[in-house]
Amino acid sequence: MEQLPKWADLVVVPLVGLILAFILSMLMVLATGHDPMEALSLMVSGALGSTYGWGYTLYYATNFIFTGLAVAVAFHASLFNIGGEGQAALGGLGVALVSLFIPWPHWSIALLAASVSAGLFGALWAFIPAYLQAKRGSHIVITTIMFNFIAASLLNYVLVNQLRPKGAMDPATAKFPVPTHLPSLGEILNGVGIPFAKGTPANVTLLVALLACVFVYILIWRTRFGYQLRAFGKSQPAAVYAGINPVKITVITMMISGALAGLMAINNVMGEAERLILGSVEGAGFIGIAVALMGRSHPIGILFSALLFGALYQGGAELGLWTSIPRELVIVIQALVILFTGALDNMVRSLVAKVLIRPKRAEA
Amino acid sequence: MTTAPAIELTGISKAFGPVQANKDISIRVMPGTIHGIIGENGAGKSTLMSILYGFYKADKGDIFIAGEKTAIPDSQAAIAAGIGMVFQHFKLVENFTVLENVILGAEDGALLAPSLRKARKELTALAAEYELNVDPDALIQDIGVGMQQRVEILKALYRQADILILDEPTGVLTPAEADQLFRILQRLKEEGKTIILITHKLREIMEATDTVSVMRRGEMTATVKTSETSPQELAELMVGRKVLLRVDKTPAQPGEKVLEVENLKVVDSKGVERIKGISFEVRAGEILGIAGVAGNGQSELLEVLGGIRRGTGTIRVNGQEIDLTGKLSDARSRRKGGIAHVPEDRQREGLIMDFKAWENIAFGYDDDDAYQTGLLMNNTAIREDAEGKIERFDVRPANCDLEAKSFSGGNQQKIVLAREIERDPDLLLVGQPTRGVDIGAIEFIHQQIVALRDKGKAILLVSVELEEILSLSDRVAVIFDGQLMGERLPADTDEKELGLMMAGMTGEET
Numbered sequence: 001m002e003q004l005p006k007w008a009d010l011v012v013v014p015l016v017g018l019i020l021a022f023i024l025s026m027l028m029v030l031a032t033g034h035d036p037m038e039a040l041s042l043m044v045s046g047a048l049g050s051t052y053g054w055g056y057t058l059y060y061a062t063n064f065i066f067t068g069l070a071v072a073v074a075f076h077a078s079l080f081n082i083g084g085e086g087q088a089a090l091g092g093l094g095v096a097l098v099s100l101f102i103p104w105p106h107w108s109i110a111l112l113a114a115s116v117s118a119g120l121f122g123a124l125w126a127f128i129p130a131y132l133q134a135k136r137g138s139h140i141v142i143t144t145i146m147f148n149f150i151a152a153s154l155l156n157y158v159l160v161n162q163l164r165p166k167g168a169m170d171p172a173t174a175k176f177p178v179p180t181h182l183p184s185l186g187e188i189l190n191g192v193g194i195p196f197a198k199g200t201p202a203n204v205t206l207l208v209a210l211l212a213c214v215f216v217y218i219l220i221w222r223t224r225f226g227y228q229l230r231a232f233g234k235s236q237p238a239a240v241y242a243g244i245n246p247v248k249i250t251v252i253t254m255m256i257s258g259a260l261a262g263l264m265a266i267n268n269v270m271g272e273a274e275r276l277i278l279g280s281v282e283g284a285g286f287i288g289i290a291v292a293l294m295g296r297s298h299p300i301g302i303l304f305s306a307l308l309f310g311a312l313y314q315g316g317a318e319l320g321l322w323t324s325i326p327r328e329l330v331i332v333i334q335a336l337v338i339l340f341t342g343a344l345d346n347m348v349r350s351l352v353a354k355v356l357i358r359p360k361r362a363e364a
Numbered sequence: 365m366t367t368a369p370a371i372e373l374t375g376i377s378k379a380f381g382p383v384q385a386n387k388d389i390s391i392r393v394m395p396g397t398i399h400g401i402i403g404e405n406g407a408g409k410s411t412l413m414s415i416l417y418g419f420y421k422a423d424k425g426d427i428f429i430a431g432e433k434t435a436i437p438d439s440q441a442a443i444a445a446g447i448g449m450v451f452q453h454f455k456l457v458e459n460f461t462v463l464e465n466v467i468l469g470a471e472d473g474a475l476l477a478p479s480l481r482k483a484r485k486e487l488t489a490l491a492a493e494y495e496l497n498v499d500p501d502a503l504i505q506d507i508g509v510g511m512q513q514r515v516e517i518l519k520a521l522y523r524q525a526d527i528l529i530l531d532e533p534t535g536v537l538t539p540a541e542a543d544q545l546f547r548i549l550q551r552l553k554e555e556g557k558t559i560i561l562i563t564h565k566l567r568e569i570m571e572a573t574d575t576v577s578v579m580r581r582g583e584m585t586a587t588v589k590t591s592e593t594s595p596q597e598l599a600e601l602m603v604g605r606k607v608l609l610r611v612d613k614t615p616a617q618p619g620e621k622v623l624e625v626e627n628l629k630v631v632d633s634k635g636v637e638r639i640k641g642i643s644f645e646v647r648a649g650e651i652l653g654i655a656g657v658a659g660n661g662q663s664e665l666l667e668v669l670g671g672i673r674r675g676t677g678t679i680r681v682n683g684q685e686i687d688l689t690g691k692l693s694d695a696r697s698r699r700k701g702g703i704a705h706v707p708e709d710r711q712r713e714g715l716i717m718d719f720k721a722w723e724n725i726a727f728g729y730d731d732d733d734a735y736q737t738g739l740l741m742n743n744t745a746i747r748e749d750a751e752g753k754i755e756r757f758d759v760r761p762a763n764c765d766l767e768a769k770s771f772s773g774g775n776q777q778k779i780v781l782a783r784e785i786e787r788d789p790d791l792l793l794v795g796q797p798t799r800g801v802d803i804g805a806i807e808f809i810h811q812q813i814v815a816l817r818d819k820g821k822a823i824l825l826v827s828v829e830l831e832e833i834l835s836l837s838d839r840v841a842v843i844f845d846g847q848l849m850g851e852r853l854p855a856d857t858d859e860k861e862l863g864l865m866m867a868g869m870t871g872e873e874t
Contacts, residue, residue, distance in 0.1 A: 222740045227723070227730050234716045240672055241705070241713040242728035243696025 004353055010301065012356075014294050014341050017348040018308070021340035025333040034325050046318025047311035055185060055200020056317070060284075061310030062202065062267045065209040067288025068306050069216050070122075070261035072297035076220055077253040078233040083129060083144030084261040085285030086151030087122040091262025092269040093155060094121030096163065096276035099176040110180040114266050115208065122262015123255040125151060130254030134247040140254070148285070159278055172277040182271045203271035212260060213299035219256070229253055261285060290342040305341070312337060368431030370395040370527055370558040371416070371447075376425030378411055385411040387582045389425070393527075393575075398549060398559045400569040400590070403579030404602055404802035405772050409562045412579070413529050417449045418442045429527075448520025452532040454512050456504045462515050463487065463500040466522050483522065490521050494551050510541035517548065528552065529560045534568060535800070539830065539863065540657070546572045564602075564802060566595040567831070578602055603804045613814045616838035619648035621683075622791050622822035623669075628677035630664045630846075638664040639675065640846040646791065651813070651823040653837030653854075655830060657866050661846040662826045663708055666795045669824070670705035671695035672713075682790060699728060704784035706777075708795030708826065714780040715768040722750035722764040725783050757782035758808060774805025781809060785816055792816055795826045810836060830859050844868045 004013070026036035047057045067084040074081035081087075094117035104110035129143035159171040168174075185202035189195075220226040232239040232249045239246060264284060269276050287309055294308075295301030316330035340348065369392040378386040385408045393399045403409050414420045416427065418436040427434050429445045436442050442449070456465050463483055472479045484500055491497050498507075498514050507515075513533060520528055530549075534542040549559055549572060561573060569576050570590060577587040578601040586601050599607045623646040630639035639661045646652045654662050667673035671694050679686050681701055687693045698705070707713040715724050726735055726746045735746050750764045757778045759771070768776055777797065784792065794813060798806045813836060817823050827833050833840055834854050842849040842865040849865040 218740070222743070224730050224736070224741050227726070227741060231716050231719070231727065234718050235712065237709075238713045238716055238727070241670070241695055241707055242730075243671060243694045243699065245694065 004349065004356065008352060008356055009349070010296060013345065013349050013352050014305070016352055017294075017340040017345065018337065020348065021333075021336040024340075025336050028329060028332060028336075029325060032325065032329060034323065039319060039323065039325060042322060043312075043315030043319055046322075047315035050197065051186075051195065052197035052200055053314055053318070055197050055202045056314040057307070057310040058185060058202040058206055059200065059267070059272065059310070060313040061306045062206045062209045063264050063284040064287050064291045064306035064309050065302060066212060066264035066267070067261050067284050068291030068295060068302040069212055069288075069299065070257045070259075071288045071292035072295070072299075072302060073216060073220070073229075073260060074253055074257040075292060075297045076226075076233050077229045077249060078236075079130075079133070079250065079253060079257070080141050081126065081144055081254065081257045081261075082141055082289065083126060083147045083151075083258070083285070084288045085281050085283070086144070086148035087125045087258040087261035088264040088281045088285050089148075089151045089155050090125040091118035091122040091265035092276050092280050093158060093265075094118040094262060095265045095269045096173050096176075099180040099270060100163070100173060103177070104179045107179060107182055111182060111204070111208075111266065111270070114180070114270050115263060118262045118265045119259035120262070122265075123259040125262070126254040126258025127251065130251045133254075134250040152279075155276075156278060159276065163276065170277070173275045176270065176274045180270065181274055182266075184271075201272040203267065205267035205271045208263065208266065210303075212263065213303055216260070217299045225252070261288070287338075290338040293342040293345060309334075309337075367395060369393055369428070370430060371560075372428040372431075373412075373416070374426050374428070376412065376415060376422045376427075378415060378420060378422050384582050386415070386422070389579075389582075389584045391577055391584060391587065393558060393560060395430075395526075395558050396553060396556050397574040398553050398561060398572055400561045400563065400573035400576040401579060402563060402566070402569050402576055402598060402602060404564060404804065405774070405800070406802075407579040407602070408582040409579055410531060413449070413531060413560070413562060416442070417447060417529065443523050443525070446524060446526040448517075448523060448525025448528050450513065450516040450520060450528065450530045450533060452535055454509075454516055456512055456515060458505040459503060461501050461503055462498050462507070462518075465504060465515055466500075466519050470523055486522060487518065490518060494521070494548065494555065496521075496548060508541075510537055510544060513537070513541075513545065514548070517552075525557075527558045527560070529562070531562045532564070533561070534563065534565065539828075540867070542568070566598055566803075569598065570595055580604055599803055603802075605804075607803055607807055611810045611814060611835040613836075614818070616650040616817065618650040618838070619820060621645050622648050622681065623824065624678075624680040626678040626680075628665070628668065628675055628679065630661070630668055630673060630675040632664070638846050639668070641677070642843070642846070642848045644841055644848060644851075646822040646824055648790075648822050649817055649820045650838040651817050651825055651836055653825045653827065653833040653840045654843050655833045655840055655862050655866060656826075656828070656843035658828050660843050660866075662843050663795070664846075665843070666705070666708065666793050666824075666826055669698070669703065669791075669793050670707070671698035671703075695728065696731070699787070699789075702790035703793065704787050704789035704791070705793040706780050706784050706795060706797060708799070710773075710776055710780050715776060717769040718767055720765050720767055721754060721759070721771070721779055722747045724768050724779055725750035725753055725764075727783065729783070729787065753782040753786050754779065756786070757812070772802065772805075773800040774802045774809075777801050777809060778805065781812055785812060788819075789821065791822045791824065793824050793826075796828065797825070798827075798829070798832060830862060834859065834862075842866055 026040060029036040029039045047053050067088060070084050071081055095114045098114045098117040099110065125147060129140050129147055132138040132143055133140040163173040164171060165174045182203045185206060186196045186198040186200060188204060228244045229249055232244055232246065236246060268280055273280060291302055291305045291309055294305040312334055316334060319325055320327045320330050371393040374390045376386055376389040389412060401409050415422045418438040418441050427436055434445050436445060463480055466487060467479045467483045487500050496514050496518055498511055504512060533545060537545060553559060563569060573590045576590050578585045578598060580602060626643045627641045628639055629641050632638050656662050664673060668675040674689050674693060676688060679688060681703060686701060711717055716727060735742055747764055754762055754764060759775050759778045797809050813823060825836055837854055839851055840854055841851045842862055844866060
């Protein structure tokens with residue numbers, strides 16, 4: 001098959017997938033007896049129509065940037081890290097331990113320490129599947145999925161039996177001490193004179209996420225390790241010929257990937273909940289796969305697709321709040337977007353290719 | 365003669381976007397002949413045959429089969445018109461038997477048993493008629509490539525093909541298997557079949573064909589009787605200028621021992637001993653050629669020396685023993701020790717096909733100090749370095765920003781050679797330097813290897829092309845079943861003697 005021009009691959013294909021997903025979604029809304037245009041406008045205005053909406057959209061997007069980057073880094077080495085969910089959960093544990101048991105003088109130092117801890121916990125959780133893949137050939141897709149379950153069980157145990165305050169009924173840690181509370185986006189923007197709704201969960205972690213995008217870009221395309229990682233991802237026999245150590249690349253790449261997924265916890269655990277609850281990741285680890293696919297494993301693409309999925313989450317929540325459209329339908333819409341932009345990417349690409357390349361041939 | 369041509373193409377043109385793959389091509393193939401089509405990679409041979417087999421539709425032009433104008437919109441129509449195709453890469457189901465593969469797509473009904481019975485009978489008849497002996501119950505994965513190719517031919521004959529098209533059929537065959545194939549083709553011809561042989565190897569054309577058509581840049585430049593032409597003339601027609609078919613070189617002036625191999629043994633991952641204790645040496649300023657049928661341990665030899673595979677024994681480079689099993693047995697340590705390696709399979713190992721040409725210039729040498737700025741890689745420096753190397757090695761198009769996969773085979777090989785040779789290694793390992801490379805580039809590649817030798821470097825050459833071994837090497841060693849059968853000077857030996865040694869007869873017996 002002929003190759004699509006780069007711009008078409010990067011912009012047109014995801015856009016067409018998105019439009020298809022929305023058309024289908026609107027048909028489903030219609031089928032349940034609701035007005036699709038009203039639903040669409042409610043979703044858009046709910047997610048992007050106010051700074052309040054943006055506060056939520058950006059909060060979700062922050063989560064997805066981290067997990068999207070995590071999947072992307074592994075993807076460049078041809079490793080499919082499906083364990084973002086578990087790695088982010090373990091990151092949460094890392095954040096909780098640092099926040100609960102060390103008295104921090106200021107949130108900025110706490111943020112730094114919590115980031116290191118979250119990254120470390122995530123990286124360690126990714127290390128075991130990576131090591132098993134590199135040394136024993138256990139398939140990383142299987143092991144990372146399994147490690148999601150183990151992470152969930154581990155957190156269950158730790159929260160119920162170790163970290164739960166005496167007498168509390170729900171499996172969660174105590175509230176983190178005040179010095180660890182991160183400034184929200186509203187507070188920061190209001191501080192510099194930009195009006196922004198208070199009381200939304202978007203917080204300073206968004207800046208950390210943007211930094212992570214820059215870090216990943218430099219790592220993949222500007223460092224020697226990134227060069228080796230990409231070479232390994234494209235051809236393992238060639239990597240061995242060049243003297244690149246496959247074990248080293250696999251393990252380090254997965255640990256970086258796990259660390260990025262783990263970093264998500266400073267957003268949802270430290271920035272939003274301010275305590276560690278059970279199931280805090282809420283599927284963001286899996287959304288990261290779709291985000292990375294749609295963003296073509298490039299930080300800028302991931303930034304945009306994370307924003308899209310953030311808006312979808314927030315818009316969907318609004319839809320469930322203000323209309324009688326069943327909550328399940330919102331999940332269906334989100335699933336359709338993932339299906340069309342992620343899984344059916346190749347189908348959409350061949351459609352686009354047909355439209356774009358055919359006329360050219362006729363001219364020649 | 366009044367007989368209509370088996371195939372006649374008139375004015376065939378085909379363009380892919382701006383690229384004119386076939387320009388106004390006309391050709392007549394007479395029945396009961398072997399017609400060769402020769403041309404460099406990208407000359408348009410495969411496109412032309414794909415049109416004939418219904419994969420592409422020609423923009424212009426007509427196809428006549430046995431005098432009748434025939435439209436071939438798809439491969440079913442081609443089969444119906446009596447055309448059979450044997451592809452370069454076989455289209456066989458590995459875990460099916462020969463018989464099952466033969467009937468695949470030509471089953472008579474919903475139940476397999478009757479088709480299989482019929483096919484078995486017919487296969488026996490075909491085998492007798494054309495001397496195409498294959499065990500119908502063998503699994504494809506258990507038989508050699510030569511046999512697999514016979515199955516492809518049988519598949520075409522089973523579908524009553526009168527015209528057989530073979531696309532680069534000897535690319536994967538050993539010399540002996542290729543000879544067998546040509547005997548089969550000869551036999552098919554005697555039985556009245558028409559054969560079109562597509563290749564870029566001059567020797568095969570001279571050996572096997574009655575008539576030959578030459579293609580260059582999408583055009584048919586000449587059609588001549590094979591008996592009335594010479595390899596030299598064909599090469600010129602293909603390339604469009606005079607070509608040196610023999611390598612021009614002065615006698616070697618061997619110096620110090622650079623590579624000493626003593627009792628090297630290699631066991632593969634399945635526990636099979638692939639190299640069974642071989643010893644040899646290569647001196648500075650000489651080329652040692654390792655001749656042998658593919659799969660007799662020469663690949664493993666290159667891999668051990670190149671740091672891709674582990675082995676036991678003693679290997680010294682410049683008098684220093686090198687690590688064969690431990691931490692320093694990887695490819696990077698080898699490069700640091702002055703060994704450069706042009707691997708046998710450049711697309712699988714030598715290049716990252718999705719990387720740009722300049723990125724590939726740093727491949728394996730990405731730890732070079734000149735390529736770093738602090739923690740980051742100095743892409744500007746790599747690119748500058750790459751531009752120089754690509755220019756000096758005449759890579760075309762001379763564009764560093766193209767991905768490796770968009771270069772032709774010859775130019776890909778030049779990128780690998782530029783990277784490895786310009787490192788000024790003490791020892792160069794070269795595997796199949798001209799496999800899948802067009803004639804024009806072969807000449808250049810051979811010159812570069814000889815030039816490196818003349819600079820006083822040691823070169824170990826592995827090739828399955830005997831001609832290449834004989835013309836490039838200063839000494840020839842023959843490998844068979846993981847053992848060296850003996851050593852000869854190219855001047856004192858010939859293809860016949862080496863061929864016998866490659867089949868396992870030691871020098872003394874011949």
